[in-house]
Amino acid sequence: MTSTLTSHAPAHTSGGGALRRLNFVTALIGGVLFGVLAWWLAHTFLDAGGAGYSDQVTVLTGCGWVVGFLLGIGALTGPGKWFTGRDQTHADEMYLAGKDLGRKRYFQYTTDHKVVGVQYIFATMALLGTGGILAMGIRTNLLTPGNHFVNQQVYNGFLGVHGMLMILGLIVAVAGPWANFVLPIQVGARDMAFPRLNALSLWTLVAAIPLLLGSLAIGAMDMGWVTQAPIANQAGIGFDLFAMSIITFTISTTVAGVNTICTVLTMRTKGMTMERLPIFAWASIFAAGLGLYAFPFFLVVMSLNLADRMVGTSFFVASGGGTGWLQENLFWLMGHPEVYVILLPAVGAMLEIASVFSRKPLFSYRTVIGGMAGLCGLSALVWAHHMFTTGWAPTLGGPFMLTTELISIPTGVIFLVMLGTIWRGNIWMRLPMVWVFGFIANFIVGGITGIYLSDIPVDNQMHGTMFVVAHFHYVFVGSVLFGAIAALCYWFPKVTGRYLDEKMGRISFWLVFIGTHVTFLAMFVSGMRGMPRRYSSYSMLFEHTNFVSTIGAYMIMAGMLVLLGAFIVSWRSGEPSGPNPWNAKSLEWMVPTPVPLENFEVLPVITSDPYTYGEA
Amino acid sequence: MSDLHVEVAAHHEAPEIVDHRQRLGIWLFIGGDVVTTGALIFTYLYLRAVNTNGSWMSVVGLPANGRSASTLQGILDDGGSMIKNIETPLSAGFAWLLVAVLVASVGLYWLGEVRLRSSASGRSAFIALSVLAGIGLIAYIVLSIVQLRQVPQYWRAENDSMLFIYSTYGSCMLALGVSAIIHAIILAFLSFGSATRAAVGVLSHEKWYQARLIRYFSVWVALASVVLTLVVTTLNVN
Numbered sequence: 001m002t003s004t005l006t007s008h009a010p011a012h013t014s015g016g017g018a019l020r021r022l023n024f025v026t027a028l029i030g031g032v033l034f035g036v037l038a039w040w041l042a043h044t045f046l047d048a049g050g051a052g053y054s055d056q057v058t059v060l061t062g063c064g065w066v067v068g069f070l071l072g073i074g075a076l077t078g079p080g081k082w083f084t085g086r087d088q089t090h091a092d093e094m095y096l097a098g099k100d101l102g103r104k105r106y107f108q109y110t111t112d113h114k115v116v117g118v119q120y121i122f123a124t125m126a127l128l129g130t131g132g133i134l135a136m137g138i139r140t141n142l143l144t145p146g147n148h149f150v151n152q153q154v155y156n157g158f159l160g161v162h163g164m165l166m167i168l169g170l171i172v173a174v175a176g177p178w179a180n181f182v183l184p185i186q187v188g189a190r191d192m193a194f195p196r197l198n199a200l201s202l203w204t205l206v207a208a209i210p211l212l213l214g215s216l217a218i219g220a221m222d223m224g225w226v227t228q229a230p231i232a233n234q235a236g237i238g239f240d241l242f243a244m245s246i247i248t249f250t251i252s253t254t255v256a257g258v259n260t261i262c263t264v265l266t267m268r269t270k271g272m273t274m275e276r277l278p279i280f281a282w283a284s285i286f287a288a289g290l291g292l293y294a295f296p297f298f299l300v301v302m303s304l305n306l307a308d309r310m311v312g313t314s315f316f317v318a319s320g321g322g323t324g325w326l327q328e329n330l331f332w333l334m335g336h337p338e339v340y341v342i343l344l345p346a347v348g349a350m351l352e353i354a355s356v357f358s359r360k361p362l363f364s365y366r367t368v369i370g371g372m373a374g375l376c377g378l379s380a381l382v383w384a385h386h387m388f389t390t391g392w393a394p395t396l397g398g399p400f401m402l403t404t405e406l407i408s409i410p411t412g413v414i415f416l417v418m419l420g421t422i423w424r425g426n427i428w429m430r431l432p433m434v435w436v437f438g439f440i441a442n443f444i445v446g447g448i449t450g451i452y453l454s455d456i457p458v459d460n461q462m463h464g465t466m467f468v469v470a471h472f473h474y475v476f477v478g479s480v481l482f483g484a485i486a487a488l489c490y491w492f493p494k495v496t497g498r499y500l501d502e503k504m505g506r507i508s509f510w511l512v513f514i515g516t517h518v519t520f521l522a523m524f525v526s527g528m529r530g531m532p533r534r535y536s537s538y539s540m541l542f543e544h545t546n547f548v549s550t551i552g553a554y555m556i557m558a559g560m561l562v563l564l565g566a567f568i569v570s571w572r573s574g575e576p577s578g579p580n581p582w583n584a585k586s587l588e589w590m591v592p593t594p595v596p597l598e599n600f601e602v603l604p605v606i607t608s609d610p611y612t613y614g615e616a
Numbered sequence: 617m618s619d620l621h622v623e624v625a626a627h628h629e630a631p632e633i634v635d636h637r638q639r640l641g642i643w644l645f646i647g648g649d650v651v652t653t654g655a656l657i658f659t660y661l662y663l664r665a666v667n668t669n670g671s672w673m674s675v676v677g678l679p680a681n682g683r684s685a686s687t688l689q690g691i692l693d694d695g696g697s698m699i700k701n702i703e704t705p706l707s708a709g710f711a712w713l714l715v716a717v718l719v720a721s722v723g724l725y726w727l728g729e730v731r732l733r734s735s736a737s738g739r740s741a742f743i744a745l746s747v748l749a750g751i752g753l754i755a756y757i758v759l760s761i762v763q764l765r766q767v768p769q770y771w772r773a774e775n776d777s778m779l780f781i782y783s784t785y786g787s788c789m790l791a792l793g794v795s796a797i798i799h800a801i802i803l804a805f806l807s808f809g810s811a812t813r814a815a816v817g818v819l820s821h822e823k824w825y826q827a828r829l830i831r832y833f834s835v836w837v838a839l840a841s842v843v844l845t846l847v848v849t850t851l852n853v854n
Contacts, residue, residue, distance in 0.1 A: 047684070049684065049685055049686065050684075050685065050780065051685070051777070051778065051779045051780040052780065079805075082809060082813070083805065083808070083809040083812060083813075084812055084816075085812050085813040085815070085816035085817075085818045085819075086816075087818055193637050193641065194637075194641060254645070254648050257644070257648075258641050258644040258645055258648075259641075261640070261644055262637055262640050262641050262644065265640060266633075266636055266637040266640055267637070292644060292647055292648045292651070293647075293651055295648075296648055296649075296651040296652040296655060297651070297655050299652060300652060300655040300656060300659070301655075303791075304659065304791065307787070307790070307791065308787075311780070311782075311790070312769075312779060312780035312781040312782060313781075313782050313786075313787035313790060313791070314671070314781055314782055314783065314784050314786075314787045315659065315663070315784070315787050315788075315791075317781075318668055318669070319669075319772075319774070320671060320675070320772075320781050320782070320783070320784065320787075321663070321667070321668045321669055321670075321671025321672060321674075321675075321783060321784035322663065322668065322784055322787070323662075323663070323666055323668050325666075326659060326662050326663065326666075329658075329662070330655060330658075330659070333655070
């Protein structure tokens with residue numbers, strides 16, 4: 001099967017309506033036009049002498065951008081049609097699904113889950129790539145003591161925007177591309193439960209990215225990604241765009257989360273019982289559910305922050321009766337579950353890979369589901385460990401220390417299940433599996449240092465140091481990013497019909513793997529010697545470890561560039577892979593490549609779980 | 617399925633299956649909204665409980681009363697000083713009036729849905745009741761704006777500039793009020809949209825599922841407004 005929808009399908013001219021004229025370019029034009037219009041209206045009608053004026057203008061301009069962008073891409077034609085009772089015809093739906101549109105469909109409000117998945121791949125690359133470039137700026141500045149590669153204001157901006165770009169990028173790094181491209185096929189569905197909402201979640205995310213980057217251009221925000229009050233109240237107008245981008249992003253993730261859960265729970269094909277569900281599907285719905293719980297707090301904390309700045313409310317302003325502790329509570333009520341929203345899809349993907357490349361059934365399927373459930377439940381009860389040193393509710397320190405330590409149990413269970421799956425397997429050491437082994441090595445370090453930090457006495461010493469930075473980078477880079485790359489290597493043949501270049505992929509792996517340890521082990525030492533985080537210059541005491549960390553960071557960047565090269569080369573002219581290159585048993589490998597528009601001509605009937613390796 | 621060039625046939629699903637999926641979807645959205653509302657209630661109760669600097673219902677500053685910053689600056693320049701302003705809670709009666717309007721609007725919509733489901737002739741009643749519900753919701757929005765304008769505003773001089781501020785109680789009432797207005801706008805859109813859809817026959821005696829989905833969300837919003845009003849009218853004075 002080598003044909004594509006483009007090359008053989010007859011011209012299809014009906015359907016689509018106004019959407020035929022809308023695409024990414026019109027979205028950009030709409031966003032800019034509405035942004036300028038909102039800016040002009042705000043300048044004209046708001047009281048220029050009033051407090052919060054510049055914040056009001058900035059936020060309204062950001063709102064204008066988002067609305068204009070969504071109008072320009074066609075996201076709001078659906079509600080308009082709904083309101084007037086002109087529901088979409090089958091021809092409209094086919095047009096929306098990108099039928100006969102060829103490459104154009106990747107630049108439009110396309111509802112086909114596979115197109116949305118590919119769009120998410122590129123959105124993720126944009127987020128992580130830009131965040132990575134900012135990381136290089138940060139590390140270059142820290143290469144030597146007193147280095148002024150960038151000034152302190154810019155450095156602070158880099159820190160905050162790097163942090164948030166990476167967090168957003170990692171939230172969608174696995175769940176975005178693969179819970180869209182793969183998940184519906186895995187459960188035997190023709191599409192996601194709500195295809196138009198699926199496209200909405202993607203384009204809302206895309207609308208949020210320029211806001212975040214725009215915050216850098218207008219002064220950024222100098223309080224780090226945690227947006228701590230009262231610094232956030234005093235920050236420049238860059239913070240307003242930053243907060244707007246988060247609010248927009250929470251809408252995107254909420255919509256995506258609902259869609260993921262509904263797809264798995266209501267669209268499974270006949271015989272696909274919950275006990276036969278691929279583990280990636282389980283991980284996806286746990287992450288989506290946890291996101292539905294966590295991200296509303298993000299929405300609220302950013303909205304209240306903006307209200308303090310724009311209209312003079314006093315939520316987080318101590319002089320007006322507010323308190324920064326409220327901000328911290330609301331933020332970390334989101335902040336810790338969010339770690340598992342990021343981690344779970346990556347772990348789910350790697351469990352799939354571990355089983356396929358070990359040619360063994362997933363070890364203790366029910367236990368790992370229990371582990372994921374435990375992780376989700378406990379993650380909502382640990383937030384205050386981020387506040388041990390703030391002085392908030394000292395008597396609750398003990399309980400929060402206990403819950404934080406308890407969470408290592410379900411985490412350990414998941415980890416043991418991965419090891420148990422690999423143990424005595426007939427391991428096929430292809431590229432995806434290489435990254436899984438990298439994850440195993442890194443996650444041990446990230447996880448165990450997390451247990452140290454959950455202890456109040458240790459946290460009192462280490463809080464606010466580079467030790468904490470090293471810890472969470474081992475989790476996010478060493479674990480989640482490795483998982484995301486493993487997932488990319490694994491499902492790349494299903495997207496493109498080609499293998500990701502094995503040789504370049506392995507070079508990339510060793511550069512990133514060694515770079516990760518060089519960077520962050522040295523950073524642990526900096527932290528243990530007392531180097532505070534977020535500082536743009538430092539004492540000579542930390543000179544050598546920072547130099548080493550920066551060299552390691554360059555190695556990671558070099559590895560990522562090699563991976564990018566592999567991605568481009570392989571997509572264009574990689575070795576053809578066929579529909580099931582890994583001899584895997586889950587449904588996505590049972591359909592042709594490229595995957596047909598509605599995935600299955602006849603929906604399959606499932607009679608066993610997808611991990612029956614080594615069985616008759 | 618290797619013949620990708622063939623026309624893709626329409627894979628129509630039974631309305632009951634689509635309805636089941638959409639019901640789960642709306643419950644999940646409501647779940648997210650419950651957390652959002654919970655976070656706002658948490659904010660309200662937290663600030664009331666900690667009462668930082670005794671500022672839950674008091675503000676040191678000059679009442680704004682529609683006056684500009686320069687007017688206030690003039691007062692200070694003429695020897696005037698900032699005073700401690702003690703607030704009283706917003707009118708509980710007005711808050712419950714708002715709830716009554718909202719609940720009545722939701723009730724009208726629900727009644728319309730019942731009529732729509734009961735008989736083919738119920739479509740006209742549904743259209744009328746949906747429009748009435750929408751009008752009720754617009755009234756609710758207008759009344760909410762009137763209520764928000766009752767929240768006292770002050771000017772405070774700080775670092776050579778005049779800052780516009782609210783007490784923490786006033787801040788919470790603003791946040792809750794704005795949240796309520798956003799919900800009411802969505803409900804009004806849905807109510808009027810339902811009426812339009814029923815008028816063109818997309819919503820009918822046979823196809824009433826969407827009306828139920830909207831009712832779920834409406835009832836949640838009404839319930840939330842009752843709970844919030846209960847909180848802000850009983851747990852207001854520290």
